[in-house]
Amino acid sequence: MAGPAAPALAPARTGETAARAARIRRNWLLATPALVLLLLAASGPLLVVVVYSVLEPGEYSGVVWELSGEGWFRVLFHRDIFDDTLSLADAHLTIFWRSASISLLTTAITLVLGFPTAYFIATRPPTQRMLWLFLVTIPFWTNLLIRTFAIMEVIRNEGILNSWAMKLGLIQAPIQILYTDTAVLIGMVYVYLPLMVLPLYAAMERLDFRLVEAAYDLYASRWRVLTRVIVPLVRPGIVAGSILVFIPSLGAYVTPRVLGGGKNMMISNLIELQFGEGRNWPLGAALSMTLLAFVMVALLVYVRNMSKVERRG
Amino acid sequence: MQEAIGRAGTPINGGSAQSGSRVMVEARAVSKHFGSGEQVVKALDAVSVGIREGEFFTLLGPSGCGKTTLLRLIAGFEHPTAGAILLDGADISGLPPFRRPVNTVFQSYALFPHLTVAENIGFGLEMLGRPKAEIAETVAEMLQMVRMEAMRDRQTSQLSGGQQQRVALARALAPRPKVLLLDEPLSALDLKLRKEMQVELKRLQTETGITFVFVTHDQGEALAMSDRIAVMSEGNVLQVGSPTEIYEHPADHFVASFIGETNFLTAAVEGVDGGQVRLRLGGTLEVRAGLPDGMAPGPSVTVVVRPEHLRIADRDAGEGLPATVSDVVYLGTDTHYHLRLAGGEELFARVQNRPEGGEAWRVGDAVSAGFPPAAVRVLRD
Numbered sequence: 001m002a003g004p005a006a007p008a009l010a011p012a013r014t015g016e017t018a019a020r021a022a023r024i025r026r027n028w029l030l031a032t033p034a035l036v037l038l039l040l041a042a043s044g045p046l047l048v049v050v051v052y053s054v055l056e057p058g059e060y061s062g063v064v065w066e067l068s069g070e071g072w073f074r075v076l077f078h079r080d081i082f083d084d085t086l087s088l089a090d091a092h093l094t095i096f097w098r099s100a101s102i103s104l105l106t107t108a109i110t111l112v113l114g115f116p117t118a119y120f121i122a123t124r125p126p127t128q129r130m131l132w133l134f135l136v137t138i139p140f141w142t143n144l145l146i147r148t149f150a151i152m153e154v155i156r157n158e159g160i161l162n163s164w165a166m167k168l169g170l171i172q173a174p175i176q177i178l179y180t181d182t183a184v185l186i187g188m189v190y191v192y193l194p195l196m197v198l199p200l201y202a203a204m205e206r207l208d209f210r211l212v213e214a215a216y217d218l219y220a221s222r223w224r225v226l227t228r229v230i231v232p233l234v235r236p237g238i239v240a241g242s243i244l245v246f247i248p249s250l251g252a253y254v255t256p257r258v259l260g261g262g263k264n265m266m267i268s269n270l271i272e273l274q275f276g277e278g279r280n281w282p283l284g285a286a287l288s289m290t291l292l293a294f295v296m297v298a299l300l301v302y303v304r305n306m307s308k309v310e311r312r313g
Numbered sequence: 314m315q316e317a318i319g320r321a322g323t324p325i326n327g328g329s330a331q332s333g334s335r336v337m338v339e340a341r342a343v344s345k346h347f348g349s350g351e352q353v354v355k356a357l358d359a360v361s362v363g364i365r366e367g368e369f370f371t372l373l374g375p376s377g378c379g380k381t382t383l384l385r386l387i388a389g390f391e392h393p394t395a396g397a398i399l400l401d402g403a404d405i406s407g408l409p410p411f412r413r414p415v416n417t418v419f420q421s422y423a424l425f426p427h428l429t430v431a432e433n434i435g436f437g438l439e440m441l442g443r444p445k446a447e448i449a450e451t452v453a454e455m456l457q458m459v460r461m462e463a464m465r466d467r468q469t470s471q472l473s474g475g476q477q478q479r480v481a482l483a484r485a486l487a488p489r490p491k492v493l494l495l496d497e498p499l500s501a502l503d504l505k506l507r508k509e510m511q512v513e514l515k516r517l518q519t520e521t522g523i524t525f526v527f528v529t530h531d532q533g534e535a536l537a538m539s540d541r542i543a544v545m546s547e548g549n550v551l552q553v554g555s556p557t558e559i560y561e562h563p564a565d566h567f568v569a570s571f572i573g574e575t576n577f578l579t580a581a582v583e584g585v586d587g588g589q590v591r592l593r594l595g596g597t598l599e600v601r602a603g604l605p606d607g608m609a610p611g612p613s614v615t616v617v618v619r620p621e622h623l624r625i626a627d628r629d630a631g632e633g634l635p636a637t638v639s640d641v642v643y644l645g646t647d648t649h650y651h652l653r654l655a656g657g658e659e660l661f662a663r664v665q666n667r668p669e670g671g672e673a674w675r676v677g678d679a680v681s682a683g684f685p686p687a688a689v690r691v692l693r694d
Contacts, residue, residue, distance in 0.1 A: 213390055214423035216410040218437035219488065228436075232427045 053285035061279050071282025075290055092270065092287075099266040100294070102181060102256075103249035106188040107242050110196035113189070114241065118200035119230075122207065133201065136194050144191065148258045151187045152178060155259075179261035187255040192248065196241040203237025204230075236306065243302045247295050267291045336399075337524045338364040338387055338492055343396035345382050356382040358548040359396065364492075364526060365541075369518050371527045373535040374545035375571070380528045383545075384494050387526065389413050401491060411440070416485035417494040420501070422477045424469040430480050431456070431465045437488035455483040458517065475506045482514075486521060493518075495527045499534065511538055532572045536560065544568045564605070565693050569617045576618045576660050580691075582610045590691060592616065595634040595654055602689040615692045622688035623662035625650060625674060626681045633683025636660060638674045650674060652682050 053071045056064040073079075078089040121132040139147060154160050155177040162174035177183050207230065215229045231238070253268035260266070265273070267287065274284030345357040357379045364370045372380035385391045386398055389410035397406045405413055416437065424433050431452050438448045456462045459479035469477060478498060485493055495514070499507045515538050518525045529535055535542050536556040543553045544567070552564040563569035566577070580592035583599070590604050592614070602616065628635060639659075640651035645666070652660040660682055674680055 208421075208423070210419060210421055210423040211425060213410070214417070214419060214425070215436070215440075216390070217388060217415075217417045218484070219411045219440040220436075221411055221440075224440055228440075229425060 049285045049288050052281055053289055055282050057280045057282050061275075061281065063281050068282065071280070071284075071286040074280075074283050075286050095265050095267060095270050096290075098181065098264065099250055102185055102188065102266065103246050103252075105185055106192060106249045107196075107246045109185070109189045110193050110245050111238065111242060114193060114196035114200050115238075117197050118204050118237075121197075121201050122204035123209075129205070133198070136197050139190075139194060144254055145258070147191065148187055148255055151183075151190060152259060155183055155186060178259065179264065181260070181264055183259040184256045184264055184266070187259045188249055188252060191252075191255060192245045195244040195248070199240040199244060200234065200237045203234040203240075207233055239302055239305045243298060246298055250294055250298070251291060267294075334365045334367060336363040337366040337401055338526065339399040340383065340386070341397045341399065343383070343386060343393045343398060345379070345386060345391060346394045355548050357386070357393075360545075360548070360550050361396075362543055362550050362553060364524060367522050367524055368540040369515065369525045369527065369538055371529060371535040371539040371542045372545055373529055373532060373542050373571075375530055377547075378545040379548040380530075380545050381496060384417075384496055384526060384528050387492065388415055388417050388494050414488075414491045415494060416488060416490040416492075417496060418478075418481050418485045418498045420497045422481040422498075424477055424480055424484070426469055428469070429465070430461065430467050430469060430472070433469060433480055434483045434487050436484060441488060451487050455487045458486070458520070459483045459513075474502055475510070478502065478510060479513075482517065486517065486523070489521075490523065492524045492526060495525060497528055497530070499529070500531075507534075514538065536572070544571060546571070562690060563617065563692070566615065569690075569692060574620050574661060574663075576620060576623070578616050578618065578658065578660075579613055580616050581613050585610060590614070592689070592691075595656060595658075598632075598634055600686045600689050602686065602691050604691055605693050608691070608693055610691070611694070614694075617690045617692060618660075618684050618688050620649070620661045620663040621665075622684050623660065623664075624683045625652070625662055625664065626683060628679040628681050630681070633681040634660075636680055636682045638676050638678045638680060641674065641676055648673070652680065654682075 052063050054067055054069065056066040056068045056070070058064050074089065075092060076089055078087045078091075079085075080087070117136070121129055121136075124132060152159075156162070157174040157176065157178065159178075161177070162171070165171045166174065177186070211229055211233065212225055215225045220228060250266075251268050252266055253272065256264060256266040256269055260269075268291070271284050271287045271291070274280045274287060278284070340360055340362045342359045342361050343357055344355065344359050347354045347356055360379070360383065362383075372383060374380045382391065386393055387400075389405070389408055389412075393406055397404050399405065400413065400415065425436065428436065434455050435448045435452045438451055443451075453462075456465060459482055461476065461479050461483065464472065464476060464480075469480065472480065478501075481498070498514075499510050502510060511534060514525070514527075527535075527538065536559075539556055541553060541555055542559050544551045544559060546567050552559060552568045554562070559568065560572055563572060563575075569575050569577070578594055580594050580600075583591040583593050585591075585604070588604050588606075589601055590610055592600050592602060594600060594616070604610065624633070626633065634654055636652040636654050638650055639653045640649075642649040642651075643666075647663050647665055650662040650664060652662060654660060662682065
């Protein structure tokens with residue numbers, strides 16, 4: 001059987017290989033416009049920023065084409081304009097710290113709020129889950145700026161929160177929330193919560209709830225079931241959600257700008273300042289690169305985590 | 314065996330195996346309804362059953378009969394709509410699964426994919442807060458018991474179905490539960506492995522002395538492994554008894570047809586004296602048979618005769634029912650004959666093939682289908 005059949009099979013297989021090669025070529029061709037656009041749109045501006053960060057600032061704006069490390073230097077250090085004495089750029093460090101801590105807090109709070117939400121949705125009957133997911137995504141229908149102003153309306157001194165609390169006699173005078181870090185945090189949690197819920201839900205939906213039953217059966221209390229079975233198994237979702245929240249939080253611009261007022265800046269606001277009123281494009285570019293470095297570190301943590309999860313299979 | 318019908322409020326303790334030992338698990342008039350209003354599904358309808366300490370007890374029935382629901386009620390994954398579950402005399406109906414000294418071997422095994430074989434087996438003991446040394450010792454012991462020592466540090470995804478099964482067993486046995494619940498654990502295995510695991514399970518049960526409650530829809534499996542069987546249908550326990558009792562003295566039509574193959578015949582009642590009844594079969598054949606306890610038969614009753622008890626003879630030589638051979642199936646060990654009676658009823662006979670050959674009947678042969686009087690069982694209506 002094998003003898004006579006073999007020669008007949010051989011050409012067929014080469015034909016198949018050729019067809020597959022053609023298919024791969026065609027797929028590449030179809031993807032080319034998107035790839036070219038991505039390459040230009042991502043690497044082009046990045047290159048500009050990298051180059052600008054090592055040039056001299058122009059007198060009013062823009063850059064002078066002279067190499068200089070001043071932009072990078074001033075990310076961390078402050079040079080006094082009168083006597084050139086050096087000091088740490090406290091203002092920048094404060095902003096970096098605020099950015100990192102608000103982003104981490106946002107991630108932690110959205111995780112704590114999003115986890116039970118995702119669990120709730122994943123444990124609904126399949127026909128209801130889509131409705132709940134749909135409800136979670138409703139805030140995306142409205143522009144970010146409008147949503148942020150809505151939050152402002154809620155938390156400002158004459159806003160809903162304060163006036164209700166005063167009516168109920170909980171407080172005597174309005175609490176200043178607006179234009180504080182707390183306001184920024186509230187806004188960020190609100191804006192990024194869906195980004196936490198969705199990947200968490202995706203992981204929990206795949207969770208085999210029979211394992212939860214097995215753990216209950218083996219004397220695990222509800223807390224132990226959560227920590228020893230559910231959390232380890234939905235870890236990819238936790239990591240993905242945290243990254244999805246942390247990265248845009250770090251680069252958030254609108255929320256700190258509107259809710260934090262002028263003072264409570266985050267990195268993005270500082271960068272904007274350098275390209276605007278600050279008229280120091282190289283410093284702005286160097287700050288942009290610094291932000292990028294933060295993001296890269298976060299992504300690196302993510303990738304390492306994921307490959308560890310995959311290795312464990 | 315007749316006290317076996319499981320209805321509201323009457324604990325059943327049929328069967329003879331290990332009689333006298335105390336009841337380990339008891340279901341008292343347990344009902345479980347799912348849904349509400351018009352769409353309510355009665356998964357269990359006032360079921361009462363007593364499972365004795367140290368026995369291999371099987372809940373047998375077709376899918377949807379409530380056997381898995383009863384198992385889940387004992388495990389604590391579900392809570393009864395009415396009635397109570399008692400473990401070793403104490404009402405555990407309100408306890409969550411993690412407070413019941415009962416472990417389950419799941420149909421899907423449900424091994425933790427993020428833990429190794431040894432970590433899986435040690436999970437229960439760890440949750441019970443046992444010292445590390447004791448856990449390690451028990452895990453080693455369990456691995457040896459299920460012959461999986463070499464797989465100690467494997468991930469469970471690297472195991473075959475049979476190996477996962479052994480780990481699931483070891484994991485459930487490690488905390489030494491009072492009762493081990495097994496939810497169709499062999500259904501995912503191929504035939505050869507299933508036969509091996511049947512022997513293995515029986516061995517583990519004897520070695521550990523733990524009460525096993527085994528759920529299956531496979532009557533062969535139930536007969537081969539159980540000390541006692543509860544046959545269930547549509548949320549009721551129909552009969553509880555040893556495999557012999559269930560097979561040889563089925564309580565009703567359902568049990569008779571579900572366990573093994575059987576022939577149902579309608580017989581006219583000629584007279585009753587004491588526990589005996591005189592019956593006329595096919596208009597000609599007279600037999601005496603025992604009546605189930607307390608049964609007052611009407612003008613006719615249904616009787617069962619197992620196919621292996623039928624004897625085929627030449628029409629003139631035999632004293633049985635006149636019949637015609639309608640089909641012959643040769644199966645190596647046995648030959649199956651399908652017979653048609655004069656009244657149009659079908660009979661099925663299983664004849665063991667003998668080395669000397671013996672008589673072989675062909676389709677269309679006029680024969681006589683006889684059976685010893687002791688083979689006739691009268692069913693309750």
